[in-house]
Amino acid sequence: MSLRYALLALVRVGPQSGYDLQKQFAVSVGHVWHAPDSQIYPELRKMEAEGLIRGEEQTRGERGTRRMYHVTPAGHRAFLEWIASPPEYQRVRDPAHLRAAYLEAATPDQARAFLRAHIAQWEGELEQWEGELRRIDAVDNPMLLRRLAVTADEDRERTIAYKRFAYEGLVERARGEIAWARRGLALVDRLEGTPG
């Protein structure tokens, strides 16, 4: 249910095609909220039908077209209402910790493989998020630049600070997961004897 607000956040900085948005998802918001194109294009159509955005067909070359979307006043309002609304939390559903709770049923090697996969997973996420943090600090992120271009000078600091804040939280979470899994590896060694 956050997909449309992630899309609104992107369209708010200026007109974009579905393809543009899909690409942005792969590099910026997508680091916080993943969405495949098979979800983005239909959602844009729905948002247009609900009046949050308006699309205008543009020609491209001889026969090609693309649909450029821009946010409507209703869309702008919807975004601000979302920002102001009480956050919704999903019920906890954590496959990694569920499995960790039953590692006694695994062989030592299986336990280690699981923990190493957990570390690899979160190191991958960590890399993405740290990269994003560096791009924020270097004011180098294309989306952030477009955002700042339509932002009053006195709001620039806030805009950057909150982006930083969000990604710092993700980075810390990743570091926490990695530290936990490393402690798990030490635990396996202690309980089952070191390998080799």
Add this chain to the structure above:
Amino acid sequence: MSLRYALLALVRVGPQSGYDLQKQFAVSVGHVWHAPDSQIYPELRKMEAEGLIRGEEQTRGERGTRRMYHVTPAGHRAFLEWIASPPEYQRVRDPAHLRAAYLEAATPDQARAFLRAHIAQWEGELEQWEGELRRIDAVDNPMLLRRLAVTADEDRERTIAYKRFAYEGLVERARGEIAWARRGLALVDRLEGTPG
């Protein structure tokens, strides 16, 4: 997709009715993997159809019945295969951090309300998980006791240690989220001026 394995983990300690399992979800595994009864009962039927568990209808009072499920050899194998299989990770989709990245669009009070809600949410989870940790340490959790009753002595330490490990990870995550949101509150004060 982990629901059936959470259910298998519970049924593995001994025969249970759908109602029993649903209650266990509310107090033990449910702290890691939530599932409503409207999902549990149909899933049990599916698992029975696939031969992972077998249910036997019992009479209860004059006209009442209940269906007691026990794990089959195939179910036992499926559980061990799950434990040994490479973990699946969902693509990142984090509504709280998504919203945090756009807090510059909120008023200071809205930003604070969001961060306080985040703290309240994770303090609630933290309380559950710390309670579970205390019950593990006191060897006081009814499910853990049933588990240990069917566990060889030399595996008791491992069984307890991995449960502890799992819940420690959750506790740390909750603490991390709370610390992050508190830093967010300080950031709002710095950027927007302290209230009052």
Add this chain to the structure above:
DNA sequence: AAGTACATGTAAGCAGTTACATGATTGG
């Protein structure tokens, strides 16, 4: 001429949510 990037979807299916529905048994 071929490959990459641009551009936009549909269709089937699964997991989970929310709301509703019903009845039996047990304990006070």
Add this chain to the structure above:
DNA sequence: CCAATCATGTAACTGCTTACATGTACTT
């Protein structure tokens, strides 16, 4: 007798996944 708990679901809907489908335009 009444309330709590035992007991088991169905139905409609939403969000997301996976796989498939198709064609244009630009660059080398």
